Amino acid sequence: MSDARPVIGIDLGTTNSVVATVQGGMSRVIPNRSGQALTPSIVAVARNGKRLVGALAKRQAITNPEQTVFAAKRLIGRRWGAKEVEDARRVLPYALVAGPEGNDVRVQLGDRTLSIPEISAMVLAELKADAEAFLGKPVERAVITVPAYFNDGQRQATKDAGRIAGLEVLRIISEPTSAALAYGFGRQTEKKVVVFDLGGGTFDVSILDISKSVYDVVAVGGDTYLGGEDFDRRVMDWLTFGFARENGGVDLRTDKMALQRLRDAAERAKCELSAAPSTAIHLPFLVGGGEGKSALHLDKQLSREKLEELTKDLVDRCIAVTERTLKDAGVRTAQVGEVILVGGMTRMPRVQRAVREFFGREPCKGVHPDEVVAVGAAIQAHALAAPGGKGEEVLLLDVTPQNLGLLVVGGYFQTVIPKNTTVPTSQTHLFTTVQDDQTSVRIAVLQGESERAIDNELLGEFVLDGIRPARRGEVSIEVTFDISADGIVGVSARDVATGQQQSITVTATSGLTEAELKKILDEQRDDLLEKKQSWKELDEGRERALAMIHDIEALVPAVEGALERSKFGKDAIQKASAVLVRARAAIEARDAAALEAELEPLDRTLQLFRGLADGRPGGR
Amino acid sequence: MGRGRSPRETLAFDPRRRRPIMSAGGRCCLKTDRHDGFAFDAAVLSEDADLEVERRKEILFAEANLGRWTHWELLGIPWGATAAQAKAAYLEKAKAFHPDRYAGRRLASFRARLERVFRRLTEARDVLVDDARREAYGRETAPPDQRAKLELRRLEDERRVAERRARLARQNPLVARASRVGELVARGRQALEAGRLAEAANDLQLAAGLDPANAEIQALAADARRRAATRRASDLYEEALAAERSGRRGAALAAFREALGSDPRHARAAAGASRVALELGELDAARAHAEAAVRAGPDVAAAHEALGAVLEARGAKKDARRALERALELDPRAEGAKERLKRLRWSFLG
Numbered sequence: 009m010s011d012a013r014p015v016i017g018i019d020l021g022t023t024n025s026v027v028a029t030v031q032g033g034m035s036r037v038i039p040n041r042s043g044q045a046l047t048p049s050i051v052a053v054a055r056n057g058k059r060l061v062g063a064l065a066k067r068q069a070i071t072n073p074e075q076t077v078f079a080a081k082r083l084i085g086r087r088w089g090a091k092e093v094e095d096a097r098r099v100l101p102y103a104l105v106a107g108p109e110g111n112d113v114r115v116q117l118g119d120r121t122l123s124i125p126e127i128s129a130m131v132l133a134e135l136k137a138d139a140e141a142f143l144g145k146p147v148e149r150a151v152i153t154v155p156a157y158f159n160d161g162q163r164q165a166t167k168d169a170g171r172i173a174g175l176e177v178l179r180i181i182s183e184p185t186s187a188a189l190a191y192g193f194g195r196q197t198e199k200k201v202v203v204f205d206l207g208g209g210t211f212d213v214s215i216l217d218i219s220k221s222v223y224d225v226v227a228v229g230g231d232t233y234l235g236g237e238d239f240d241r242r243v244m245d246w247l248t249f250g251f252a253r254e255n256g257g258v259d260l261r262t263d264k265m266a267l268q269r270l271r272d273a274a275e276r277a278k279c280e281l282s283a284a285p286s287t288a289i290h291l292p293f294l295v296g297g298g299e300g301k302s303a304l305h306l307d308k309q310l311s312r313e314k315l316e317e318l319t320k321d322l323v324d325r326c327i328a329v330t331e332r333t334l335k336d337a338g339v340r341t342a343q344v345g346e347v348i349l350v351g352g353m354t355r356m357p358r359v360q361r362a363v364r365e366f367f368g369r370e371p372c373k374g375v376h377p378d379e380v381v382a383v384g385a386a387i388q389a390h391a392l393a394a395p396g397g398k399g400e401e402v403l404l405l406d407v408t409p410q411n412l413g414l415l416v417v418g419g420y421f422q423t424v425i426p427k428n429t430t431v432p433t434s435q436t437h438l439f440t441t442v443q444d445d446q447t448s449v450r451i452a453v454l455q456g457e458s459e460r461a462i463d464n465e466l467l468g469e470f471v472l473d474g475i476r477p478a479r480r481g482e483v484s485i486e487v488t489f490d491i492s493a494d495g496i497v498g499v500s501a502r503d504v505a506t507g508q509q510q511s512i513t514v515t516a517t518s519g520l521t522e523a524e525l526k527k528i529l530d531e532q533r534d535d536l537l538e539k540k541q542s543w544k545e546l547d548e549g550r551e552r553a554l555a556m557i558h559d560i561e562a563l564v565p566a567v568e569g570a571l572e573r574s575k576f577g578k579d580a581i582q583k584a585s586a587v588l589v590r591a592r593a594a595i596e597a598r599d600a601a602a603l604e605a606e607l608e609p610l611d612r613t614l615q616l617f618r619g620l621a622d623g624r625p626g627g628r
Numbered sequence: 629m630g631r632g633r634s635p636r637e638t639l640a641f642d643p644r645r646r647r648p649i650m651s652a653g654g655r656c657c658l659k660t661d662r663h664d665g666f667a668f669d670a671a672v673l674s675e676d677a678d679l680e681v682e683r684r685k686e687i688l689f690a691e692a693n694l695g696r697w698t699h700w701e702l703l704g705i706p707w708g709a710t711a712a713q714a715k716a717a718y719l720e721k722a723k724a725f726h727p728d729r730y731a732g733r734r735l736a737s738f739r740a741r742l743e744r745v746f747r748r749l750t751e752a753r754d755v756l757v758d759d760a761r762r763e764a765y766g767r768e769t770a771p772p773d774q775r776a777k778l779e780l781r782r783l784e785d786e787r788r789v790a791e792r793r794a795r796l797a798r799q800n801p802l803v804a805r806a807s808r809v810g811e812l813v814a815r816g817r818q819a820l821e822a823g824r825l826a827e828a829a830n831d832l833q834l835a836a837g838l839d840p841a842n843a844e845i846q847a848l849a850a851d852a853r854r855r856a857a858t859r860r861a862s863d864l865y866e867e868a869l870a871a872e873r874s875g876r877r878g879a880a881l882a883a884f885r886e887a888l889g890s891d892p893r894h895a896r897a898a899a900g901a902s903r904v905a906l907e908l909g910e911l912d913a914a915r916a917h918a919e920a921a922v923r924a925g926p927d928v929a930a931a932h933e934a935l936g937a938v939l940e941a942r943g944a945k946k947d948a949r950r951a952l953e954r955a956l957e958l959d960p961r962a963e964g965a966k967e968r969l970k971r972l973r974w975s976f977l978g
Contacts, residue, residue: 178731222719392731403726430750432727432743492743493727 015149015393016139017385019183020128020166022081022208022235023352025049026382027135029143030390035193035383040138041593045379047138051130052076053118061134073101073268075117080127082209083113084169085162101264109521123520125165126528129172136173141593150175151389153381156182156205156212156228156409159455159465160497160514168520172528178392180495181406183207184214185225186384187350189402191375192218193387199345200226204330204363204371205381207351209235211326213333215344224405227428229333234325236275236353242318243274247289247308255304258295266295270306277310282355286311316358323362330366337428347371350380405430412489412497415452415461417442424489427457434490438504441475441483448473449485451501453514467514472501474508549603553591556610560588563614566621584613663689678733686724691741698769699752707774708766714756721749809839813848820852829856861891868900880904888920895925902934906941914938929959936968945972 016038019026024046028037040047042063052065053075060068069076079100086093088106093113097104103116107123114121132152139147152175154166163180170177184203191201197218205212212230216223247270248260260266273289280287291306316323334341347363349371354360363371391401407430413423416439425435441449449472456464475483484504491497500511520528564581571580587609594603666689673684690702700707703717723729725745735742755761770778798804812835819828832849839845868883884901887894898921905914918938921931932955939948949972955965 217715219716219719222722224719392728394732401729403723403728405722405726430753433747433750493746 013149013393014139014143014145014147015151015178015386015389016136016147017186017382017387017389018132018135018150018152018170019186019379019382019385020081020132020152020154020169021049021381022079022210022237023049024378025131025135026379027139028379028382028386029139030386033194035190035386037379037382038139038142040135041141047131047135048078049081049128049131050076050078051080051117051127057118059118059130061130070265070268070272073264074103077102077115077117077127079209080115080124080131084124084128085158085165086113086124087111088113099267101268112520123524125169125520126172128166128169132169132173132175136175137593141589144589144592148174148176149178149389149393151179151181151385151392152177153181153183153186153385155207155210155230155232156184156214157210157230157232158182159410160467160495161465163495165520168525171525178389181385181388181404182212182214182225182228182409183381184212184228184350185216185223185404185406186382186388187348187375187380188214188216188218189223189384189387189404190380191346191348191372191384192223193383193402196220197346200339200343201346201348202330202334202344202367203348203350204326204354205230205350206326206353206359207235208237208353211235211329213330215333215337215339221401222403222405225407225428225430226339227333227337228407228409229329229336231325231329234322234329236278236351238322239278239315239319239353239356240271240274242322243278243310243315244270246310246314246318247274247306250308251294251304251306258304260295263295269294273306278315279352279355281310281312281315282357284312312357319358323358326359327362327366341367344369348375348380350375350377352378406495407431408433408491410455410457412453412455412467412491414439414487415450415454419461421454421456421459421461421464424487425491429491431491431495432493434488436486436488439485439487440481441478441485442480444480445477446480446483447475447477449475449501451487451499451510453489453497453499453512467497468499468512470499470501470510470512472503472508472510474506475503476505549607550595553595553603553607553610556607556614557588557591560584560610560614560617563617563621567617570620580616584617587613666692672737675736675738676734677736677738679730679735679738684738687738687741687745690725690745694744694748699756699765700769702748702752703756707769707771709756711757711759711762714753714762718749718753722746725749805838809835809842809845812838813845816848816852820855825852825856825859828852857890861887861894861897863887864890865894865897865900868897868904872900872904877904877908881908884917892920893924895921895928895931898924899928899930899934902938906934906937911938911941915942927958929955929962929965931955932958933962933965933968936965940968940972948972 014029014031016027016029019028026037026045026047027040028035030036037045039045040062044063047062048066050062050065050069052060052068052072054060054068055072065076066078069078079096082096083093083104088111093104105114105116105121106112107114112123114123115127117127132150136147136150150170152166152170154163158166158180167177167180184205187203187205188201191197191203198220199218201216201218203212203214203216205214210230210232211234212228214228215226217226218224244267251260252258260270269291273291277287277289287310289306289308289310293303294306296303334344344367347367347369349360349363354363354371354377360371387402388404391403394401407428408425409427411421411423411427412425413421416422422437422439424437425433429435439449450469451472452461452469453467454461454464455467458464472485475485486502486504488500488502489497490499497514498511499514500509502509567584568581571578587606591603591606591610594606663685668685668688672688673681675684677684679687694702698707699714700709703714703721705713705717709717725742727735727739727742727746730738730742755765767778767782797807812831816828816831816835819825819831829849829852832845832852836842836845836849864883864887868880868887871877871880871883881901881904884897884904887897888901891897898917902914902917902921905911905917914934915938918931918935921928922935925931932951936948936951936955939945939951949969952965952969952972955962956969959965
């Protein structure tokens with residue numbers, strides 16, 4: 009724990025999130041306060057008005073569906089009215105409303121209307137607190153991962169979420185890239201690596217050239233509408249149709265509660281089938297029979313073969329996307345030195361088999377599919393926080409995930425910086441006027457894959473005027489796009505003849521306006537001030553606690569020696585360190601009540617330790 | 629920093645200057661051995677940034693040379709190095725010039741400088757790892773001694789390509805055939821115009837055989853063939869007449885028959901053949917020739933005369949007289965027919 013100001017890496021997932029750090033040259037996943045590596049990305053307001061995050065929120069999801077927000081990642085940085093949002097509104101049990109300016113998505117939660125970054129911030133804040141409890145130090149800086157295919161708006165919204173959670177976001181990096189960082193860390197590898205990332209909501213493929221400590225991203229590809237949830241949906245459909253057939257056309261999809269149970273059961277069955285050849289799906293009292301009849305139960309047996317049959321085309325799509333990405337990058341499967349599987353869906357034997365057959369090699373077994381992304385983020389955070397002059401820190405050469413360009417006449421999209429370009433970068437293109445004596449031109453900056461401008465994301469726009477009047481096509485306008493290492497896009501336009509120039513820094517709209525963001529951050533500052541005040545009152549408690557923590561820590565070596573051969577020793581040490589962690593967390597969180605509660609266990613531990621150390625003077 | 633002028637002086641020297649100019653021609657002050665007489669801007673060197681002086685110099689030196697260095701020089705590899713070398717050099721340079729290497733440090737103006745250098749590095753890498761682009765760039769940036777060699781090689785290559793193309797054309801049966809047909813037709817037409825009908829017929833016939841689908845060539849060839857046959861028949865006919873006059877009956881008969889071979893409808897040749905055959909006592913042959921002659925040329929007096937002669941020889945005097953009368957009718961000046969008819973009448977009377 010030599011790092012003065014520890015930094016963390018966060019994999020903010022659709023279903024689960026993970027936090028990790030690098031300590032003394034080793035990467036490690038930080039367990040949350042309930043000892044789990046995975047924290048469900050779920051936020052809820054319980055019946056008693058208490059805000060719940062993570063496993064606690066997940067546990068009450070079935071009984072409180074309207075006030076439980078999950079899969080917020082699918083909405084982050086999206087516009088109100090976008091196809092994804094419309095789809096989500098149909099299936100999500102919680103209420104979505106339009107933002108004040110009508111262009112982003114908000115969630116009605118309790119008596120408040122929250123933006124998506126605020127929801128994600130709650131998850132991030134939980135992870136931050138977990139990390140602080142674990143490290144015993146405040147954590148202020150982090151790298152957060154997003155799917156490779158996230159556009160600028162989605163990345164910006166994720167960054168805002170980090171800010172709201174009280175984190176300085178050092179960098180947003182792509183999940184597959186992060187996985188590759190984790191794979192190569194400390195391995196002195198020199199090879200081409202393909203990361204096959206099939207997560208809950210999206211599918212990403214990345215190709216990287218790892219050369220010792222330099223990670224050169226060659227290409228990224230993927231499908232934003234392909235993930236574990238699609239597999240679940242196949243199982244759900246199979247269950248609902250089967251159920252309707254057996255029960256005289258009862259449609260489970262009309263019952264939100266039943267649907268939620270069905271969704272959970274489908275996901276569980278899918279996961280079980282990765283290990284077992286067959287599984288039972290049993291949902292008693294799923295829906296009322298209606299008209300005084302007794303409730304209906306669902307009882308089904310699902311085999312692995314059936315699951316594979318239901319989802320065959322999804323697996324085929326993954327392979328097709330992989331093939332296209334390799335082709336775009338001019339990489340043959342024979343040149344690939346390693347295939348890394350990331351995301352829970354890659355546990356499915358059929359997926360592993362498809363990957364093995366396509367690449368003609370066994371995928372890498374050395375990385376943990378759920379944790380690897382967070383670990384990579386931690387490694388990048390570490391490199392960005394404390395870059396050593398020794399040249400041994402990792403260096404990530406990242407690429408642009410999507411084409412960047414302009415709206416041109418006819419509603420078309422003209423790419424200026426193609427996807428998979430190494431950043432930082434700048435490119436200049438010449439454009440011209442389309443009308444005689446045109447004196448101004450609107451520069452609309454877009455991002456996306458479509459040839460039609462309207463299908464792409466608008467990042468920003470500005471007007472260049474003062475153009476010399478001339479016949480159409482005779483004016484040369486030089487447009488320069490610039491992406492910095494931080495991923496900030498700048499665009500400038502210049503009339504070559506007059507030298508008239510105009511430029512903007514594109515700050516993608518995350519949905520939150522700058523004023524709103526400021527307000528949220530101000531509110532939090534007030535919150536902190538309040539806590540500080542209450543802290544003052546309990547200053548004495550803190551002094552006592554700190555003194556005891558100090559004494560206990562000083563006794564640890566002696567106690568460890570005394571307990572070495574005792575079979576209860578490990579347990580005792582663990583219990584004691586749990587007390588220390590809780591006490592530290594209470595101090596860090598300035599939570600007076602929690603600290604008060606920890607004083608007694610601290611005192612007990614100290615007495616116990618003293619006794620043990622005295623009993624075996626000299627220790628080991 | 630004591631070797632040159634002080635930073636203050638430099639500022640006074642050119643206060644408007646924002647960054648070192650690409651071809652900084654001795655405007656400034658600090659010199660180091662490593663950067664080969666390059667003049668650093670002392671104001672920038674003493675900027676408030678969290679960077680060692682050597683690092684600063686390295687960055688400034690690279691940045692100032694961006695406009696001058698080739699991609700090879702920028703990456704520090706020899707001209708013509710391989711894609712793998714370029715890639716390795718790029719990764720090595722990235723470690724020194726990627727802004728992330730200095731994350732968390734105060735960089736002042738050096739952040740923008742680093743990014744400028746890194747962008748050029750990436751550009752250089754993109755060109756030099758692509759085989760086609762590297763080759764083109766290599767030609768553009770070849771050192772003088774290499775350039776001559778390269779130009780020579782390029783010309784040699786071009787010549788070889790042209791040669792190869794020609795050879796392929798010759799060898800390729802399709803291409804060869806097409807060009808041969810063209811040749812033959814041209815030659816055939818020339819011969820046709822010059823009246824060398826046999827030659828023309830031969831060439832065009834060959835061309836038609838090589839390109840059986842071409843109707844124009846087919847028609848041309850048929851016409852040439854017909855005209856050549858007619859010409860040959862009349863030549864042979866003249867030859868036969870000459871032989872007959874000089875009393876070489878055998879040769880005359882052969883020539884008449886050959887003419888008929890070329891042009892079976894040559895009535896005079898048939899008549900001649902009949903005449904000579906009769907004189908040679910080949911009565912059947914004479915009769916066949918005479919009948920063929922009348923069939924081919926019902927308006928030819930000689931044909932009827934020949935028939936008359938044959939009929940006379942066979943004793944069919946009445947028919948012979950009719951045939952001879954027909955011959956005289958067609959050609960009142962046909963002396964042979966007149967004579968023979970007179971003789972027949974005499975014998976008839978007698």
